[in-house]
Amino acid sequence: MSQDLVLYDEEFQKIRQALQRLLEDASAKLVFLVDKNGQQIAAVGDMSSLDTTSLASLTAGNVAATDGLARLIGEKEFSILFHEGEKDNIHISIVARRVILVVIFDDRASLGLVRLRVRRATAELEAVFDEIARKVESQKVTFITELEGPFSEITDEDIDRLFSE
């Protein structure tokens, strides 16, 4: 079974900084990071008109289907997907084999520029995810102890309350 993804404030801020830099450097409209299972990790940019939860889920579905296609023809993965629209375009790439980086941009940017900036951001993000992986490995015990904090005491009443509202 794949391991649960746990994100703490320190790494979260680093991820946001990397995304913010990419947003500005690439003149993009929106940049976000999604787990391969469709959970949104972080997003920066103008999100007012966008349903980012659906965007995350569909992106993951898209990448999963493309992964399936890749394997069918003997490729490990297609690491970049690009969708071109009339006004807006979507650039999708895989980071650290586990998360998906999505950049939405219009004609203020070019595909070449986005690809270039994405490459740099990918290296930065990979470093952060390596760090997370190392932390999880070296502090497994600590992590588990911290996890026990809020969740070990979940009661039936807590769960009932979720559905009563």
Next chain:
Amino acid sequence: MTFINYAQREINCKIVYYGPGLGGKTTNLQYIYDRTPAPSKGKLISLATETDRTLFFDFLPLELGEIRGFKTRFHLYTVPGQVFYDASRKLILRGVDGVIFVADSQEARMEANVESIRNLDRNLKEQGYDIATIPYVLQFNKRDLPTAVPVDEMYLRLNIKGEPTFEATATTGLGVFETLKASARQVLTELKKK
């Protein structure tokens, strides 16, 4: 795979509705969507064919309020039930936290139910899960139909490990929330163990 975001104090869990074609998985989601007040639900996304058969998945994000100071979000997915969409089903099971099996109560669909459970077992294994240990709830849907097989008989044929089992008529909503609640309970209880 539960995603716990300490920075934003959120727990995200994924529940997948599984079962044979035309069994009512999408109808379950549709009812939950219709009955959930706006701030708690996101858009219901259906990737379906022109004849409303699920092609890839349906997706409904639900926000159920806070538990121990953490916002709990459930992402509900359905798989396409038709046999030939097996590749898509496998993809949707990735990162699943809990499975709800929607069985069709009609006599003529009993074989399809059994085959779909076998298929679920196989596909879970491929993703590194075990049906014996994963949070799992069984629903007998379409109880309102005259051809519905008696519950005891269905239980004998389809219940595999004493999992919580619910009678339902998804079109009217009977049993829909009970099923979801049981699954959410299992998934959150799993968190306690970790």
